[in-house]
Amino acid sequence: MTSQPQSPAPKFPDARILGIESSCDETAASVVENGRVILSNLVASQADLHAQFGGVFPEVASRQHIRTIYTIVEQALGQAHLSLTDVDAIAVTRGPGLPGSLVVGMNVAKGLALASGLPLVGVNHLEAHIYSAWLDWAHSQRGMDGSMIEGDPKPEPHFPLLTLIVSGGHTELVLMSDHLQYQSLGATLDDAAGEAFDKVARLIGLGYPGGPAIQQAAQNGDPHTFSFPRAWLEGTWNFSFSGLKTAVLREVQRLQLTTGESGLHRPLPVEDLAASFQAAAVDVLVGKTLQAAQAYNAAEILVAGGVSANKALRETILAQSPIPVHIPPLALCTDNAAMIAGAGYYRYALGQRDGLDMDILPNWPLAEVA
Numbered sequence: 001m002t003s004q005p006q007s008p009a010p011k012f013p014d015a016r017i018l019g020i021e022s023s024c025d026e027t028a029a030s031v032v033e034n035g036r037v038i039l040s041n042l043v044a045s046q047a048d049l050h051a052q053f054g055g056v057f058p059e060v061a062s063r064q065h066i067r068t069i070y071t072i073v074e075q076a077l078g079q080a081h082l083s084l085t086d087v088d089a090i091a092v093t094r095g096p097g098l099p100g101s102l103v104v105g106m107n108v109a110k111g112l113a114l115a116s117g118l119p120l121v122g123v124n125h126l127e128a129h130i131y132s133a134w135l136d137w138a139h140s141q142r143g144m145d146g147s148m149i150e151g152d153p154k155p156e157p158h159f160p161l162l163t164l165i166v167s168g169g170h171t172e173l174v175l176m177s178d179h180l181q182y183q184s185l186g187a188t189l190d191d192a193a194g195e196a197f198d199k200v201a202r203l204i205g206l207g208y209p210g211g212p213a214i215q216q217a218a219q220n221g222d223p224h225t226f227s228f229p230r231a232w233l234e235g236t237w238n239f240s241f242s243g244l245k246t247a248v249l250r251e252v253q254r255l256q257l258t259t260g261e262s263g264l265h266r267p268l269p270v271e272d273l274a275a276s277f278q279a280a281a282v283d284v285l286v287g288k289t290l291q292a293a294q295a296y297n298a299a300e301i302l303v304a305g306g307v308s309a310n311k312a313l314r315e316t317i318l319a320q321s322p323i324p325v326h327i328p329p330l331a332l333c334t335d336n337a338a339m340i341a342g343a344g345y346y347r348y349a350l351g352q353r354d355g356l357d358m359d360i361l362p363n364w365p366l367a368e369v370a
């Protein structure tokens, strides 16, 4: 007697998730199918609004979220050619983030869930950054005839996966044994990597946000001009960037006291300072990530969060890693809602449902995500 080969039951069901993100200074909404295919992805950045303050001004951020969020959600559904009845759940950032910002997205998500009867799924923002690497941008584009792009989909990351989260608020090495399973190996003891880029940018007279400004200035600079310290913190998987930041400050102070032959102050060598700082930060981020991947026998590496947009970081880790490295495309490195819908899909698929009494968690470590 012969039996037909049985195809294994799909582990994850088909579902479309509406994602909402408002944890810092980006108001964003997106619809994602099956955790990978982006049907729409809207981001309203407030960066210009905060540039005058040299950083995010929380009250201004909160008020601006209120002004834009409904339009952004409507546009996200509109661009996906869907209405609320066509999605399966609403995922929203629960934390970490600025309380006054988080609460705007949370209340809108609750209102929509209440009105539509759709399930509500609270998502950790750091987990969402990780899931931005699952999003398959190419297969999210439709051809002229409306069909999805042909060809092999982008490979999904494989476990055990060594993950480096580098954002404006967090720098952490995390080992993932499976979907939604995290073991925190170490984190920054002081400044986050993005915070260091932002602070150093301010020190050398570049604007906000500092990361892209440093990257641009560094392109024309010599990274060997200044030998800034690398905090390796041997024997731990922790990071520290405050010493590096202070070393740049001391160098700037020294240069400002130095005068040329004419007795006048020379302009700061901004490009060389930016390049030397960036090289020191990238060395440690890449070096420790590769060491951890080896120590934990990781199959692959994933880098995510705003600083993963950094060209030097991307090129260095791709060149030096002996195992595959996943980094989201540039548009998905900084805050967006596709990543919230992406992570929300896996949480929804594995049965997470949150009540309308869910509250924001402004300080919510990834290690405490259940």
Ligand code: KG4
Binding pocket: 024, 166, 167, 168, 169, 170, 193, 194, 195, 197, 198, 209, 210, 211, 212, 215, 305, 306, 307, 308, 309, 310, 311, 333, 334, 335
């Ligand atoms: O993930 P993200 O958008 O927001 C947080 O969750 O914090 O990260 C923002 C951070 C900022 O510190 C910004 O300066 C940094 O990411 N960033 C970069 C680059 N683009 C953004 N840092 C270095 N190089 C870049 N190209």
Ligand code: ZN
Binding pocket: 125, 129, 167, 168, 305, 306, 334, 335
């Ligand atoms: Zn973020």
